[in-house]
Amino acid sequence: MKKNILRTCALTAALVLGLTACGSSGNTQTTAADTKSAAATESGETTASQEEVTVRIGLTGTIYEDIWNPIAEELKDEGINIELVQFSDFSLPNAALDSGEIEMNAFQHHAYFNNEVETKGYDISAIGDTFVIAMNLYSDKITDVSELKDGDTIAIPGDASNGGRALKLLESAGIIDIKEDAGANPEISDIEKYNVQVEFVEADASNIYSMLPDVTAAVINGNYALDCGLDPQEDGIFFEKDYDDDSYFCLIAVRSEDKDNPVYKRIVEAFQSESTKQIFQDVFKGFFVPAWE
Template identity: 60%
Template sequence: MNISAVIKSSVLFFVLLAAPVSAFAEQVVKIGLTGAVYEDIWAPVAEEMAKEGVKLEYVQFSNFSLPNQALANGEVDLNAFQHHAFLRNEIRNNGYEITSIGDTFIVAMNLYSRKIGSVDELKDGDKVAVPNDATNEGRALKLLEAAGVLTLRKGAGASPELSDIESTCVDLDFVEMDANLIVSILPDVALAAVNGNYALDSGLTADEALFKEPRYDDDSYTCLIACRSADAQNPVYRRIVEAYQSQAVIDVFNTTFAGFFVPAWK
Protein backbone atom coordinates (compact mmCIF):
# COMPACT_ATOMS: atom_id res chain seq x y z
CA MET A 1 0.00 0.00 0.00
CA ASN A 2 1.44 3.37 -0.94
CA ILE A 3 1.80 6.27 1.49
CA SER A 4 -1.18 8.15 0.01
CA ALA A 5 -3.47 5.16 0.56
CA VAL A 6 -2.23 4.78 4.14
CA ILE A 7 -2.95 8.45 4.88
CA LYS A 8 -6.44 8.23 3.38
CA SER A 9 -7.16 5.07 5.35
CA SER A 10 -5.99 6.67 8.59
CA VAL A 11 -8.06 9.80 8.02
CA LEU A 12 -11.16 7.70 7.33
CA PHE A 13 -10.53 5.68 10.51
CA PHE A 14 -10.31 8.79 12.69
CA VAL A 15 -13.38 10.38 11.04
CA LEU A 16 -15.41 7.28 11.81
CA LEU A 17 -14.01 7.18 15.32
CA ALA A 18 -14.97 10.82 15.95
CA ALA A 19 -18.47 10.55 14.46
CA PRO A 20 -21.28 10.59 17.02
CA VAL A 21 -22.73 7.16 17.74
CA SER A 22 -26.52 6.98 18.02
CA ALA A 23 -27.82 5.07 21.02
CA PHE A 24 -30.90 3.99 19.08
CA ALA A 25 -31.78 3.16 15.50
CA GLU A 26 -33.17 6.14 13.61
CA GLN A 27 -36.86 6.41 14.51
CA VAL A 28 -39.76 8.80 15.02
CA VAL A 29 -41.74 8.93 18.26
CA LYS A 30 -45.13 10.64 18.05
CA ILE A 31 -46.26 12.48 21.18
CA GLY A 32 -49.85 13.63 21.74
CA LEU A 33 -50.18 17.13 23.27
CA THR A 34 -53.02 19.57 23.97
CA GLY A 35 -51.52 23.01 23.57
CA ALA A 36 -48.74 24.80 21.72
CA VAL A 37 -47.03 25.73 25.00
CA TYR A 38 -46.05 22.10 25.50
CA GLU A 39 -43.87 22.20 22.39
CA ASP A 40 -41.69 24.84 24.07
CA ILE A 41 -41.32 22.60 27.12
CA TRP A 42 -40.41 19.60 24.97
CA ALA A 43 -37.87 21.52 22.85
CA PRO A 44 -34.78 20.61 24.95
CA VAL A 45 -35.96 16.99 25.10
CA ALA A 46 -36.30 16.88 21.31
CA GLU A 47 -32.82 18.37 20.94
CA GLU A 48 -31.29 15.81 23.26
CA MET A 49 -33.08 12.84 21.69
CA ALA A 50 -32.12 13.97 18.17
CA LYS A 51 -28.47 13.45 19.16
CA GLU A 52 -29.37 9.82 19.86
CA GLY A 53 -31.19 9.21 16.60
CA VAL A 54 -34.75 9.73 17.85
CA LYS A 55 -36.97 12.40 16.29
CA LEU A 56 -39.91 13.61 18.39
CA GLU A 57 -43.00 14.49 16.38
CA TYR A 58 -45.81 16.44 18.08
CA VAL A 59 -49.47 15.67 17.41
CA GLN A 60 -51.77 18.39 18.77
CA PHE A 61 -55.31 17.59 19.94
CA SER A 62 -58.03 20.18 20.48
CA ASN A 63 -59.37 18.84 23.78
CA PHE A 64 -58.73 16.34 26.55
CA SER A 65 -61.08 13.66 25.21
CA LEU A 66 -58.86 12.66 22.27
CA PRO A 67 -55.20 11.92 23.17
CA ASN A 68 -55.78 8.72 25.17
CA GLN A 69 -58.00 7.30 22.44
CA ALA A 70 -55.27 8.11 19.90
CA LEU A 71 -52.66 6.45 22.11
CA ALA A 72 -54.75 3.32 22.60
CA ASN A 73 -55.37 3.13 18.83
CA GLY A 74 -51.68 3.47 17.97
CA GLU A 75 -52.00 6.89 16.33
CA VAL A 76 -49.38 8.26 18.74
CA ASP A 77 -46.66 6.51 20.75
CA LEU A 78 -46.82 8.65 23.91
CA ASN A 79 -48.96 11.43 25.25
CA ALA A 80 -48.17 14.14 27.76
CA PHE A 81 -51.21 16.24 28.61
CA GLN A 82 -53.03 14.75 31.62
CA HIS A 83 -52.72 14.31 35.35
CA HIS A 84 -53.04 11.05 37.27
CA ALA A 85 -56.66 11.62 38.31
CA PHE A 86 -57.67 12.14 34.68
CA LEU A 87 -55.80 9.03 33.51
CA ARG A 88 -57.34 6.87 36.24
CA ASN A 89 -60.80 8.09 35.25
CA GLU A 90 -60.14 7.42 31.55
CA ILE A 91 -58.94 3.88 32.28
CA ARG A 92 -61.95 3.22 34.51
CA ASN A 93 -64.46 4.53 31.95
CA ASN A 94 -62.88 3.32 28.71
CA GLY A 95 -60.79 0.30 29.65
CA TYR A 96 -57.64 1.75 28.09
CA GLU A 97 -54.46 -0.28 28.60
CA ILE A 98 -52.39 2.84 29.20
CA THR A 99 -49.85 3.51 31.94
CA SER A 100 -47.77 6.36 33.28
CA ILE A 101 -44.02 6.01 32.75
CA GLY A 102 -42.92 9.27 34.36
CA ASP A 103 -44.15 12.41 36.11
CA THR A 104 -43.65 15.81 34.48
CA PHE A 105 -45.08 18.80 36.30
CA ILE A 106 -47.93 20.27 38.26
CA VAL A 107 -49.68 23.02 36.32
CA ALA A 108 -52.02 25.29 38.21
CA MET A 109 -55.74 25.61 37.63
CA ASN A 110 -56.64 29.13 38.72
CA LEU A 111 -59.75 31.31 38.96
CA TYR A 112 -60.03 34.21 36.50
CA SER A 113 -62.54 36.99 36.00
CA ARG A 114 -63.07 39.99 33.74
CA LYS A 115 -65.94 41.30 35.87
CA ILE A 116 -64.97 41.12 39.54
CA GLY A 117 -61.84 41.73 41.58
CA SER A 118 -62.67 39.38 44.44
CA VAL A 119 -64.94 36.41 45.08
CA ASP A 120 -66.62 38.61 47.71
CA GLU A 121 -68.12 40.58 44.80
CA LEU A 122 -70.10 37.59 43.48
CA LYS A 123 -73.84 38.16 43.51
CA ASP A 124 -77.01 36.12 43.01
CA GLY A 125 -77.39 34.86 39.45
CA ASP A 126 -73.72 35.17 38.52
CA LYS A 127 -72.35 32.52 36.14
CA VAL A 128 -69.34 30.39 37.08
CA ALA A 129 -67.64 28.34 34.33
CA VAL A 130 -66.07 24.96 35.12
CA PRO A 131 -64.67 22.16 32.90
CA ASN A 132 -67.18 19.47 32.01
CA ASP A 133 -64.90 16.41 32.24
CA ALA A 134 -65.17 14.57 35.54
CA THR A 135 -61.70 15.05 37.00
CA ASN A 136 -61.15 18.66 35.96
CA GLU A 137 -64.64 19.62 37.08
CA GLY A 138 -63.89 18.02 40.43
CA ARG A 139 -60.63 19.91 40.60
CA ALA A 140 -62.43 23.16 39.78
CA LEU A 141 -65.00 22.57 42.52
CA LYS A 142 -62.24 21.94 45.07
CA LEU A 143 -60.56 25.13 43.90
CA LEU A 144 -63.81 27.07 44.32
CA GLU A 145 -64.20 25.61 47.79
CA ALA A 146 -60.66 26.72 48.70
CA ALA A 147 -61.57 30.21 47.48
CA GLY A 148 -64.67 30.30 49.71
CA VAL A 149 -67.18 30.24 46.84
CA LEU A 150 -68.85 26.98 47.86
CA THR A 151 -68.83 24.10 50.32
CA LEU A 152 -68.65 20.45 49.26
CA ARG A 153 -70.17 17.59 51.19
CA LYS A 154 -67.78 15.58 53.30
CA GLY A 155 -66.54 12.44 51.57
CA ALA A 156 -66.98 13.87 48.08
CA GLY A 157 -63.58 12.45 47.12
CA ALA A 158 -60.93 13.62 44.65
CA SER A 159 -63.40 14.28 41.82
CA PRO A 160 -66.57 15.83 43.28
CA GLU A 161 -69.53 16.69 41.06
CA LEU A 162 -72.01 19.58 41.05
CA SER A 163 -74.37 17.34 43.03
CA ASP A 164 -71.76 17.31 45.83
CA ILE A 165 -72.14 21.05 46.45
CA GLU A 166 -73.73 21.63 49.84
CA SER A 167 -73.87 25.41 49.74
CA THR A 168 -72.63 28.46 47.81
CA CYS A 169 -71.76 31.94 49.01
CA VAL A 170 -74.59 33.32 46.82
CA ASP A 171 -77.03 31.79 44.33
CA LEU A 172 -74.77 30.86 41.40
CA ASP A 173 -75.36 29.46 37.92
CA PHE A 174 -72.69 26.89 37.00
CA VAL A 175 -71.77 26.61 33.32
CA GLU A 176 -70.12 23.31 32.29
CA MET A 177 -68.09 23.23 29.08
CA ASP A 178 -64.96 21.80 27.46
CA ALA A 179 -61.87 22.98 29.33
CA ASN A 180 -60.28 24.40 26.18
CA LEU A 181 -63.28 26.68 25.54
CA ILE A 182 -63.62 28.28 28.96
CA VAL A 183 -61.20 31.16 28.27
CA SER A 184 -63.34 32.22 25.32
CA ILE A 185 -66.35 32.93 27.55
CA LEU A 186 -64.50 34.87 30.24
CA PRO A 187 -66.27 38.10 29.21
CA ASP A 188 -69.66 36.40 29.67
CA VAL A 189 -69.21 34.86 33.13
CA ALA A 190 -68.38 36.29 36.54
CA LEU A 191 -65.80 33.63 37.36
CA ALA A 192 -64.05 30.78 35.54
CA ALA A 193 -61.75 27.91 36.50
CA VAL A 194 -59.07 27.74 33.79
CA ASN A 195 -56.46 25.01 33.29
CA GLY A 196 -52.96 26.45 33.20
CA ASN A 197 -52.07 25.24 29.70
CA TYR A 198 -55.14 26.92 28.21
CA ALA A 199 -54.49 30.06 30.25
CA LEU A 200 -50.99 30.21 28.77
CA ASP A 201 -52.23 29.57 25.22
CA SER A 202 -54.63 32.50 25.57
CA GLY A 203 -52.08 34.90 27.03
CA LEU A 204 -53.33 34.89 30.61
CA THR A 205 -50.71 35.05 33.35
CA ALA A 206 -50.60 33.56 36.83
CA ASP A 207 -50.49 37.08 38.27
CA GLU A 208 -53.87 37.87 36.69
CA ALA A 209 -55.57 35.04 38.57
CA LEU A 210 -58.28 36.07 41.01
CA PHE A 211 -57.42 33.06 43.15
CA LYS A 212 -54.53 30.61 42.79
CA GLU A 213 -54.81 26.88 43.32
CA PRO A 214 -53.35 25.55 46.57
CA ARG A 215 -51.05 22.52 46.59
CA TYR A 216 -52.52 19.06 47.09
CA ASP A 217 -51.10 16.17 49.10
CA ASP A 218 -51.45 13.34 46.56
CA ASP A 219 -50.56 12.81 42.89
CA SER A 220 -54.06 13.47 41.53
CA TYR A 221 -53.05 16.65 39.70
CA THR A 222 -49.47 15.68 38.87
CA CYS A 223 -49.09 15.49 35.09
CA LEU A 224 -47.37 12.58 33.38
CA ILE A 225 -46.05 10.92 30.25
CA ALA A 226 -48.16 7.90 29.22
CA CYS A 227 -47.71 5.02 26.83
CA ARG A 228 -49.55 1.81 25.99
CA SER A 229 -49.08 -0.62 28.89
CA ALA A 230 -47.41 -3.17 26.62
CA ASP A 231 -44.68 -0.61 25.84
CA ALA A 232 -43.99 0.45 29.43
CA GLN A 233 -40.42 -0.92 29.37
CA ASN A 234 -39.56 0.39 25.90
CA PRO A 235 -35.98 1.69 26.31
CA VAL A 236 -36.51 4.61 23.92
CA TYR A 237 -39.58 5.78 25.84
CA ARG A 238 -37.75 5.40 29.12
CA ARG A 239 -34.86 7.44 27.74
CA ILE A 240 -37.31 10.16 26.66
CA VAL A 241 -38.63 10.34 30.23
CA GLU A 242 -35.08 10.62 31.50
CA ALA A 243 -34.35 13.44 29.04
CA TYR A 244 -37.52 15.22 30.12
CA GLN A 245 -36.75 15.00 33.83
CA SER A 246 -33.73 17.26 33.46
CA GLN A 247 -32.43 20.68 34.42
CA ALA A 248 -32.91 21.84 30.83
CA VAL A 249 -36.68 21.40 31.18
CA ILE A 250 -36.68 23.02 34.62
CA ASP A 251 -34.96 26.01 33.02
CA VAL A 252 -37.84 26.31 30.54
CA PHE A 253 -40.33 26.17 33.41
CA ASN A 254 -38.48 28.95 35.22
CA THR A 255 -37.72 31.27 32.32
CA THR A 256 -40.70 30.88 30.00
CA PHE A 257 -43.56 29.74 32.22
CA ALA A 258 -42.82 31.22 35.65
CA GLY A 259 -45.83 30.86 37.90
CA PHE A 260 -47.54 27.98 36.10
CA PHE A 261 -45.29 24.90 35.98
CA VAL A 262 -43.53 23.17 38.88
CA PRO A 263 -41.40 20.04 38.25
CA ALA A 264 -43.07 16.98 39.74
CA TRP A 265 -40.15 14.57 39.69
CA LYS A 266 -38.18 16.46 42.36
Protein backbone atom coordinates (compact mmCIF):
# COMPACT_ATOMS: atom_id res chain seq x y z
CA MET A 1 0.00 0.00 0.00
CA LYS A 2 1.15 3.52 -0.70
CA LYS A 3 2.26 5.31 2.45
CA ASN A 4 4.15 8.31 1.12
CA ILE A 5 1.37 10.33 -0.47
CA LEU A 6 1.05 13.84 0.95
CA ARG A 7 -2.11 13.77 3.03
CA THR A 8 -3.21 17.24 2.20
CA CYS A 9 -2.82 16.70 -1.56
CA ALA A 10 -2.81 20.48 -1.83
CA LEU A 11 -6.45 19.80 -2.67
CA THR A 12 -8.30 22.47 -0.76
CA ALA A 13 -5.95 25.28 -1.74
CA ALA A 14 -6.05 24.37 -5.40
CA LEU A 15 -9.81 24.05 -5.48
CA VAL A 16 -10.41 27.31 -3.65
CA LEU A 17 -8.13 29.10 -6.09
CA GLY A 18 -10.14 27.59 -8.90
CA LEU A 19 -13.34 28.85 -7.31
CA THR A 20 -12.15 32.43 -6.87
CA ALA A 21 -10.98 32.55 -10.49
CA CYS A 22 -14.19 31.19 -11.98
CA GLY A 23 -15.55 34.50 -13.26
CA SER A 24 -15.00 35.65 -16.82
CA SER A 25 -15.33 39.13 -18.21
CA GLY A 26 -15.71 40.55 -21.67
CA ASN A 27 -17.98 39.80 -24.60
CA THR A 28 -17.13 36.11 -24.75
CA GLN A 29 -19.12 35.39 -21.54
CA THR A 30 -22.82 34.87 -22.21
CA THR A 31 -25.77 34.08 -20.04
CA ALA A 32 -27.61 30.79 -20.16
CA ALA A 33 -30.44 32.47 -22.05
CA ASP A 34 -28.01 33.76 -24.69
CA THR A 35 -26.87 30.25 -25.48
CA LYS A 36 -30.33 29.00 -26.43
CA SER A 37 -29.95 30.19 -30.01
CA ALA A 38 -26.30 29.25 -30.29
CA ALA A 39 -26.55 26.00 -32.19
CA ALA A 40 -29.48 24.37 -33.96
CA THR A 41 -30.29 23.20 -37.51
CA GLU A 42 -33.71 22.65 -39.05
CA SER A 43 -33.42 18.96 -38.18
CA GLY A 44 -32.88 19.83 -34.53
CA GLU A 45 -29.21 18.79 -34.48
CA THR A 46 -26.65 21.13 -32.96
CA THR A 47 -23.96 22.62 -35.13
CA ALA A 48 -21.20 25.22 -34.90
CA SER A 49 -22.44 28.62 -33.86
CA GLN A 50 -21.40 31.85 -35.56
CA GLU A 51 -21.21 33.49 -32.15
CA GLU A 52 -19.01 31.99 -29.47
CA VAL A 53 -20.54 31.11 -26.13
CA THR A 54 -18.87 30.26 -22.83
CA VAL A 55 -20.31 27.61 -20.54
CA ARG A 56 -19.01 27.37 -16.97
CA ILE A 57 -19.10 23.80 -15.61
CA GLY A 58 -18.69 23.18 -11.88
CA LEU A 59 -16.52 20.25 -10.75
CA THR A 60 -15.22 18.95 -7.41
CA GLY A 61 -11.87 17.41 -8.23
CA THR A 62 -9.00 17.97 -10.64
CA ILE A 63 -9.22 14.39 -11.92
CA TYR A 64 -12.36 15.36 -13.83
CA GLU A 65 -10.31 17.74 -15.95
CA ASP A 66 -8.69 14.73 -17.65
CA ILE A 67 -12.15 13.93 -18.98
CA TRP A 68 -13.40 17.41 -19.72
CA ASN A 69 -10.32 18.97 -21.35
CA PRO A 70 -10.53 16.84 -24.54
CA ILE A 71 -14.28 17.57 -24.72
CA ALA A 72 -13.58 21.29 -24.35
CA GLU A 73 -11.00 21.10 -27.14
CA GLU A 74 -13.47 19.35 -29.44
CA LEU A 75 -16.30 21.82 -28.79
CA LYS A 76 -14.08 24.87 -29.21
CA ASP A 77 -14.25 24.34 -32.97
CA GLU A 78 -18.04 24.66 -32.72
CA GLY A 79 -17.86 27.99 -30.89
CA ILE A 80 -18.57 26.47 -27.48
CA ASN A 81 -15.96 27.48 -24.90
CA ILE A 82 -16.01 25.38 -21.75
CA GLU A 83 -14.66 26.93 -18.57
CA LEU A 84 -14.03 24.40 -15.78
CA VAL A 85 -14.74 25.76 -12.29
CA GLN A 86 -13.37 23.81 -9.31
CA PHE A 87 -15.22 23.85 -5.99
CA SER A 88 -13.78 22.76 -2.65
CA ASP A 89 -16.59 20.44 -1.55
CA PHE A 90 -19.93 18.94 -2.55
CA SER A 91 -22.04 21.60 -0.85
CA LEU A 92 -21.14 24.39 -3.29
CA PRO A 93 -21.77 23.52 -6.98
CA ASN A 94 -25.56 23.14 -6.81
CA ALA A 95 -25.95 26.46 -5.02
CA ALA A 96 -23.72 28.09 -7.63
CA LEU A 97 -25.75 26.55 -10.45
CA ASP A 98 -29.08 27.55 -8.96
CA SER A 99 -27.90 31.14 -8.49
CA GLY A 100 -26.47 31.46 -12.01
CA GLU A 101 -22.78 31.60 -11.09
CA ILE A 102 -22.23 28.64 -13.43
CA GLU A 103 -24.28 27.15 -16.27
CA MET A 104 -23.76 23.43 -15.59
CA ASN A 105 -22.22 21.12 -13.03
CA ALA A 106 -20.94 17.56 -13.22
CA PHE A 107 -19.93 16.24 -9.81
CA GLN A 108 -22.79 14.33 -8.15
CA HIS A 109 -24.81 11.15 -8.38
CA HIS A 110 -28.60 10.92 -8.51
CA ALA A 111 -28.99 10.13 -4.81
CA TYR A 112 -27.12 13.28 -3.82
CA PHE A 113 -28.85 15.37 -6.49
CA ASN A 114 -32.34 14.24 -5.44
CA ASN A 115 -31.61 14.96 -1.78
CA GLU A 116 -30.29 18.45 -2.61
CA VAL A 117 -33.35 19.33 -4.70
CA GLU A 118 -35.72 18.01 -2.05
CA THR A 119 -34.08 19.60 0.98
CA LYS A 120 -32.83 22.89 -0.50
CA GLY A 121 -35.41 23.58 -3.18
CA TYR A 122 -32.97 24.08 -6.04
CA ASP A 123 -34.67 24.51 -9.41
CA ILE A 124 -32.18 22.38 -11.32
CA SER A 125 -32.50 19.32 -13.58
CA ALA A 126 -30.35 16.39 -14.65
CA ILE A 127 -29.88 16.25 -18.42
CA GLY A 128 -27.50 13.32 -18.87
CA ASP A 129 -25.70 10.53 -17.02
CA THR A 130 -21.92 10.35 -17.05
CA PHE A 131 -20.27 7.51 -15.11
CA VAL A 132 -20.25 5.39 -12.00
CA ILE A 133 -17.21 5.70 -9.76
CA ALA A 134 -17.01 3.32 -6.85
CA MET A 135 -16.85 4.33 -3.20
CA ASN A 136 -14.37 1.97 -1.54
CA LEU A 137 -12.94 1.24 1.91
CA TYR A 138 -9.29 2.21 2.47
CA SER A 139 -6.87 1.81 5.36
CA ASP A 140 -3.28 2.56 6.36
CA LYS A 141 -3.49 0.10 9.26
CA ILE A 142 -5.10 -3.11 7.99
CA THR A 143 -5.17 -4.97 4.68
CA ASP A 144 -8.50 -6.81 4.97
CA VAL A 145 -11.86 -6.15 6.62
CA SER A 146 -11.45 -9.39 8.57
CA GLU A 147 -8.79 -7.59 10.63
CA LEU A 148 -11.29 -5.08 12.04
CA LYS A 149 -11.95 -5.50 15.75
CA ASP A 150 -14.21 -4.00 18.37
CA GLY A 151 -13.34 -0.39 19.13
CA ASP A 152 -11.82 0.34 15.72
CA THR A 153 -12.88 3.57 14.02
CA ILE A 154 -14.21 4.05 10.50
CA ALA A 155 -14.58 7.47 8.88
CA ILE A 156 -17.59 7.97 6.59
CA PRO A 157 -19.08 10.99 4.76
CA GLY A 158 -21.41 13.02 6.92
CA ASP A 159 -23.99 13.99 4.27
CA ALA A 160 -27.15 11.94 3.88
CA SER A 161 -26.66 10.31 0.49
CA ASN A 162 -22.93 9.58 0.65
CA GLY A 163 -23.17 8.55 4.30
CA GLY A 164 -25.98 6.14 3.45
CA ARG A 165 -23.98 4.78 0.55
CA ALA A 166 -21.01 4.22 2.86
CA LEU A 167 -23.15 2.29 5.34
CA LYS A 168 -24.46 0.09 2.52
CA LEU A 169 -20.86 -0.64 1.52
CA LEU A 170 -19.99 -1.61 5.09
CA GLU A 171 -23.05 -3.84 5.24
CA SER A 172 -21.94 -5.63 2.08
CA ALA A 173 -18.54 -6.08 3.75
CA GLY A 174 -20.26 -7.85 6.66
CA ILE A 175 -19.37 -5.24 9.27
CA ILE A 176 -22.93 -4.13 10.05
CA ASP A 177 -26.55 -5.05 9.31
CA ILE A 178 -28.99 -2.29 8.36
CA LYS A 179 -32.72 -2.35 9.09
CA GLU A 180 -34.76 -3.48 6.11
CA ASP A 181 -36.99 -0.40 6.23
CA ALA A 182 -34.09 2.07 6.39
CA GLY A 183 -34.71 3.41 2.89
CA ALA A 184 -32.32 4.60 0.20
CA ASN A 185 -30.12 6.67 2.51
CA PRO A 186 -29.69 4.82 5.82
CA GLU A 187 -28.23 6.58 8.83
CA ILE A 188 -26.12 5.27 11.70
CA SER A 189 -29.32 5.04 13.76
CA ASP A 190 -30.63 2.55 11.16
CA ILE A 191 -27.95 0.00 12.00
CA GLU A 192 -29.69 -3.07 13.37
CA LYS A 193 -26.61 -5.06 14.31
CA TYR A 194 -22.87 -4.51 14.64
CA ASN A 195 -21.04 -7.66 13.58
CA VAL A 196 -17.90 -5.77 14.60
CA GLN A 197 -18.40 -3.09 17.23
CA VAL A 198 -16.77 -0.29 15.25
CA GLU A 199 -17.14 3.42 15.96
CA PHE A 200 -18.04 5.85 13.18
CA VAL A 201 -16.49 9.26 12.59
CA GLU A 202 -18.54 11.45 10.24
CA ALA A 203 -16.83 14.19 8.23
CA ASP A 204 -17.13 16.12 4.99
CA ALA A 205 -16.42 13.77 2.09
CA SER A 206 -13.60 16.01 0.84
CA ASN A 207 -11.73 15.73 4.17
CA ILE A 208 -11.88 11.99 4.79
CA TYR A 209 -8.67 11.12 2.92
CA SER A 210 -6.67 13.33 5.29
CA MET A 211 -8.11 11.36 8.24
CA LEU A 212 -6.62 8.01 7.18
CA PRO A 213 -3.69 8.22 9.66
CA ASP A 214 -6.11 8.79 12.55
CA VAL A 215 -8.72 6.08 11.92
CA THR A 216 -8.62 2.36 11.32
CA ALA A 217 -10.32 2.63 7.95
CA ALA A 218 -12.19 5.19 5.85
CA VAL A 219 -14.88 5.09 3.19
CA ILE A 220 -13.69 7.52 0.52
CA ASN A 221 -15.54 8.80 -2.54
CA GLY A 222 -13.76 7.67 -5.67
CA ASN A 223 -13.06 11.15 -7.05
CA TYR A 224 -11.26 12.22 -3.87
CA ALA A 225 -9.40 8.91 -3.61
CA LEU A 226 -8.08 9.23 -7.14
CA ASP A 227 -7.39 12.95 -6.81
CA CYS A 228 -5.17 12.21 -3.81
CA GLY A 229 -3.25 9.46 -5.56
CA LEU A 230 -4.89 6.34 -4.17
CA ASP A 231 -5.07 3.36 -6.50
CA PRO A 232 -8.43 1.64 -5.93
CA GLN A 233 -7.04 -1.76 -6.83
CA GLU A 234 -3.82 -1.56 -4.82
CA ASP A 235 -4.90 0.54 -1.85
CA GLY A 236 -8.51 -0.47 -1.26
CA ILE A 237 -9.42 -3.18 1.25
CA PHE A 238 -13.07 -3.59 0.19
CA PHE A 239 -14.78 -2.54 -3.03
CA GLU A 240 -18.21 -1.39 -4.06
CA LYS A 241 -19.42 -3.71 -6.79
CA ASP A 242 -23.17 -3.83 -7.37
CA TYR A 243 -25.68 -1.13 -8.32
CA ASP A 244 -29.38 -1.97 -8.12
CA ASP A 245 -30.50 1.31 -9.73
CA ASP A 246 -29.14 4.63 -10.98
CA SER A 247 -28.80 6.16 -7.50
CA TYR A 248 -25.00 6.34 -7.77
CA PHE A 249 -24.80 7.19 -11.48
CA CYS A 250 -23.16 10.60 -11.79
CA LEU A 251 -24.86 13.23 -13.90
CA ILE A 252 -24.71 16.60 -15.63
CA ALA A 253 -27.10 19.20 -14.22
CA VAL A 254 -28.38 22.58 -15.42
CA ARG A 255 -31.01 25.04 -14.25
CA SER A 256 -34.43 23.63 -15.08
CA GLU A 257 -35.22 26.53 -17.38
CA ASP A 258 -32.23 25.52 -19.51
CA LYS A 259 -32.77 21.77 -19.75
CA ASP A 260 -33.67 21.98 -23.46
CA ASN A 261 -30.80 24.32 -24.35
CA PRO A 262 -29.22 22.90 -27.56
CA VAL A 263 -25.71 23.91 -26.51
CA TYR A 264 -26.01 22.05 -23.24
CA LYS A 265 -27.44 19.02 -25.04
CA ARG A 266 -24.45 19.13 -27.40
CA ILE A 267 -22.08 19.12 -24.40
CA VAL A 268 -23.83 16.04 -23.01
CA GLU A 269 -23.57 14.38 -26.42
CA ALA A 270 -19.84 15.11 -26.58
CA PHE A 271 -19.38 13.61 -23.12
CA GLN A 272 -21.34 10.45 -23.90
CA SER A 273 -18.91 9.30 -26.58
CA GLU A 274 -16.49 6.53 -27.44
CA SER A 275 -13.63 8.98 -26.84
CA THR A 276 -14.75 9.49 -23.24
CA LYS A 277 -15.04 5.74 -22.72
CA GLN A 278 -11.44 5.42 -23.89
CA ILE A 279 -10.35 8.02 -21.34
CA PHE A 280 -12.09 6.00 -18.62
CA GLN A 281 -10.06 2.98 -19.67
CA ASP A 282 -6.69 4.64 -20.32
CA VAL A 283 -6.56 7.25 -17.55
CA PHE A 284 -8.65 5.61 -14.84
CA LYS A 285 -7.85 1.95 -15.52
CA GLY A 286 -11.50 1.21 -16.18
CA PHE A 287 -12.42 2.34 -12.66
CA PHE A 288 -14.87 4.81 -14.20
CA VAL A 289 -17.72 2.97 -15.91
CA PRO A 290 -20.00 4.67 -18.50
CA ALA A 291 -23.45 5.25 -17.03
CA TRP A 292 -25.25 6.25 -20.22
CA GLU A 293 -25.36 2.79 -21.82
